Amino acid sequence: MALPLEGIKVLDLSRYLPGPLATQILADFGAEVIKIEEPKGELGRYLPPLINDTSARFYTVNRNKKSVSLNLKHPEGKKIFKKMVANADVVLDQFRPDVMNKLGLGYESLKEINPRIIYCILTGYGLTGPMRNAAGHDINYLNTAGVTELMGTTGGPPAMCGVQIADTAGGSLYSVIAILLALAARGKTGKGQLCDVAMMDGAISLLAYTIGEWSGGNGDLPIRGGELLTGGYATYNNYKCKDSKFVSLGAVESKFWAGFCKKLGLEEFIPLQLEKSSQTKVKNSIEKIMLTKTRDEWVEFFSDSDICFTPILTLDEMVKHPQVLARKMVHTLADFQGSGKDIVCTGVPIKLSETPGEAKMNFARIGENTDELLQAIGYGLEQIEQLRREGIV
Template sequence: MSLPLEGLKVLDLSRYLPGPLATQILGDFGAEVIKIEDRKGELGRYLEPMIKDTSALFYTVNRNKRSMGLDLKKPEGKEIFKKLVADADIVVDQFRPDVMNKLGLGYEVLKEINPRIIYCIITGYGLTGPMRDAAGHDLNYLNIAGVTELMGTKDGPPAMSGVQIADTAGGSMYSVIAILLALAAREKTGEGQLCDVAMMDGALSLLSYTIGEWSGGDGTLPKRGGEMLTGGYAAYNIYECKDGRHVSLAAVEDKFWASFCRKLGVDEYIPLHIDIPHQEYLQDSIRKIMLSKTRDEWVEFFSDSDLCFTPVLSLDEMVKHPQVLARDMVHTLTNFQGSGKDLVCTGVPIKLSETPGEAKMVFAGIGENTDEILASIGYSTAQIEQLHKDGIV
């Protein structure tokens, strides 16, 4: 069975997290991904913690790719890249806006070589606007997008997310969407295009409901930790248990709140579901009740009830959870590369019935596929040897 993206060639210039995760998704669904790296390897290979000589983080977003070491600053390196572009479908660029232009390898140049090329550039703030050239990381993009101000507990300071929301949701996921949309358009027009993906834009778009609630109301800004979905209501909250672990209740709908209250024997709380003046009282009362049992005792207590109640799991618990395992969402590579460490990688989150993705746990070393890639675009053995001697590859 062929995968949906088989036959497509991706030249991946990205590093660290946003671009590599995006191209890994493309690779899981059949695209041939060639990772174009500095001859010493992309910087993401050297982030702690290390497994032997390579970062554990690198492995989690770079499976099923080939690697080519190439110096794009040298004329010969530029020429090789242009030859690769002539036969490619997609280029993923994660440098600042003008880096590839200054190298003479920007979109306007490459589309002359291959009009069908889809060039996806992932930046912090996009190719337009006053912050176009500003440096940044996930936290900065979330700050400008208005996300950080909303995160945290009541009366507390803004909190940082436990995951890189702008990098992954704003960058990786929207890049994949942009590339797929451009591929669909190319089927109609025969031409590629530039995909301008800003991590700030993507993060901001995740506020759709929040912005609607704010702008459609009386104009009052959302209170950190004080709204229905951020901790201001008893029915949608996290509670500590007797053993110091936590459970979550997400009874937004009346029926779930009623089921929860009846099971606890506090039927009198049912009509107070979204009654604002009583929320502090309800939360205090439920907190005291939850402290009477351990987390797992509460999970068992509510196991036969139809309501939105789950334990808060740690990572080591998550990787063993039956739902996670049933969905094939983690791959544990025991004694990875003889290191004595077990490496855990995420699975394929998109489930297709006829052409499912494949999380092949194959990882290329720095420049491991350089010679075969060069040979595929017409370089002879002698030429390849000379390129190595000259420090081009």
């Protein structure tokens, strides 16, 4: 059965996390993704911890791809890239805004070669505005987007998230959406286009509910750790247990809160669910009760109650959870490459009934497909060897 993106060729210039995760999603659904790497390989290959000589993290975002090593600063390297663009559908660029333009390989140049090309540039702050050329990482985009200020406990400092929200949700996922939208538009117009995806923009868009709550309220800024969904209320909170592990209650709806209180014999707290002045008293009472059992004992205690109550799992617990396994959301590669280490990769999160994605665990070495792909655009073996001697590929 053909996958949805079979026949779509993507030239991937990205590195580290945001772009590679985006193109991995495209690859899982059938796109031919070709990593264009400098001859020594993209920098994401060398982030610790290493498995043999390659980053463990590299393997989690670069499956199902091919690799071509190519020096884009060399005139012949540029010529090769342009030939590849002539037969490609998508270019994903994760450099700062003007890097590819200075190389003569930006969108305006490439669309002259291939008017159907979809050029997605994924940057921190976008192609417009006073910060277009500023350096940044996930923490900076979240800070500028106003997200970091909201994370943490009451009275504490802004907290750092354990995952890269702006990089992945704001960058990777929106790049995939942009590319798919541009492909759909091209199907109607026959023309490609420039996709300007900024991780700051994506992070701001994730604040939709929070902005609505703030701007539609009395004008007060949200209190860190003090709002309904951030720890200010007993009904939606984390609780420490006897064994120092934690559980979470997400009983926003009154029926779930009532079920929780009744199970604990705390019926007097039911009408206090959203009474702000009572939250300290209610939370303190529940905290003391939660300390009387271990996390897993509480999970068993509430196992027959449909109240949005779950344990907070560690990563090693998550990868063994029956729901995670049933959804095929982790793939454990035992004794990966003879290293003695088991590498865990995430599964395909989008489940399609007719054309499901495939998490094939194929990982290209640096430039593994250079000869194959250069021959496909007209280069002979002797020419390729000469290019290799000159450090072009």
